[in-house]
Amino acid sequence: MLEYPEIKSLSAELIEKFDTLWGRLDYRESSDRLKEIEAELSRPGAWDKPESLTPVLREKSQLESRLAMYDELRTAREDLDEWLLLAQEETDEETVQALNESLETFRSSLNTTEMATLFTHPHDKNAAILEIHPGAGGVESQDWAEMLMRMYTRWAERRGFSLELLDLQPGDEAGVKSATLRIEGLYAFGHLRGERGVHRLIRISPFDASGRRHTSFASVDVVPDIEEDVEVDVRDEDLRVDVFRSSGPGGQHVNKTNSAVRITHLPTNIVVQCQNEKSQLRNKQAAMKVLKARLYEIEMKKREEEQQSDYADKTAIAFGNQIRTYTLQPYRLVKDHRSNFEVSNVDDVLDGNLDEIIRSNLIHNHAEQ
Structure with missing residues (x-):
């Protein structure tokens, strides 16, 4: 456990880091955009076609998570300030212990938020x-x-x-x-x-x-x-779909039917497969999701290489x-x-x-x- 003089010194460094970081955050922009989305979703008829709202709802969820992270950081800073003021008057063991915990919470929240500012790839927010x-x-x-x-x-x-x-x-x-x-x-x-x-x-x-x-x-x-609204052109004639029995541990059903799916994309020779679901259809949907993600990544890499900015x-x-x-x-x-x-x-x-x-x-x- 750090003693009060050490805590005071470290707190000053972290607070200075916080002030610099907070000025770079997009708190106001994210808050305004969230309000726009909430207003859009509350309009009459907005939910008539729920499937079309998937990208908007995803963005709303991401904005809420981001703002919650920012609010958590601000709260941690305020808590630390309060304990530092209290410690100026009383430096008993209980206060110093609480101050140590507050400092660690603030440092952890600061590191988490700092990392979020380093995500610069357009799909960093994706699964x-x-x-x-x-x-x-x-x-x-x-x-x-x-x-x-x-x-x-x-x-x-x-x-x-x-x-x-x-x-x-x-x-x-x-x-x-x-x-x-x-x-x-x-x-x-x-x-x-x-x-x-x-x-x-x-x-x-x-x-x-x-x-x-x-x-x-x-x-x-x-x-x-990749989001469902991103179009990836996959022609049926470019695919070879094979079905087979799942291997390894599973339920009574999973190893007794040809539910596993393997998809080969012939132009690129990319092979993906899925055997985790009992349903052949759901395995095929999952495999196609992986295939589209990999094809999209290849296309993005080609564009980045053309711009000489690949990974x-x-x-x-x-x-x-x-x-x-x-x-x-x-x-x-x-x-x-x-x-x-x-x-x-x-x-x-x-x-x-x-x-x-x-x-x-x-x-x-x-x-x-």
Whole structure:
């Protein structure tokens, strides 16, 4: 626990940072836009065609979340001011403890809001579709891919984001051959787009009877879940649709019918599949959603390359070009090779505590831009 002089000094630094940040926030613009949407939705006949309101309702939800984040920051600042005033008169242990808690709440809220200002990609606010594939190495890499899947699942749970498993292909002995997750929450894609690339694990293999050290690779790809109002031209003649029985664990129904769907986009050779739902139709709809998102991302990348402003890590998904290394042996360290951020608590990271790594990359990318 920090003592009062330390708290006072740190509070002054954070309050100065707050004043600078608050001047950059779009609080008034977001508030005015929310009022416009609420007025639009309250007009007679506005709900006659509910399906046409999907983009507006999505924007309304995002604005409400953003303004709630801003209000939380302002409240945390006001609470800290009150405790600082009180501490000038009384610095007993109980007051200092409360001041420590208020300071930590303010710092956390300030960091969260600061991160939100770093989301500059047009689809940062969207949900994210995250795919994990093991590299060469059989069961070793498949086990590593499953560890990554758990890491991102735990990260989503920590943040209160909703998570949907779209597809999972279990490994033959352990791990997974591939996994596709949909993660939805405030700036989900903005948080996760920096995770795209190759992730390397160094450890003593639990599958090696000789106890030798192994290096495993797995690739992570992240695309935004594009809004339904964005048109992506997908012709039926460009698709090959295959149905098959789901593999792996499931209910009594899921493994007994040809409900799983695999779609191949012939011009690009992109293959997506979904087997999580019992209904073949719902699996096909989910697979098409992933396909459209990937096709949209390809088109966006083409445009960005033409403007010479593509992602700096666009070639990162080649093995040997890892973006991050997780070392369990002979020492314990997670190192991101882009921002050079390091953390020694590997278990905490693998349990989903990715916020500091993600934040360091957002700041690094912002500085480069």
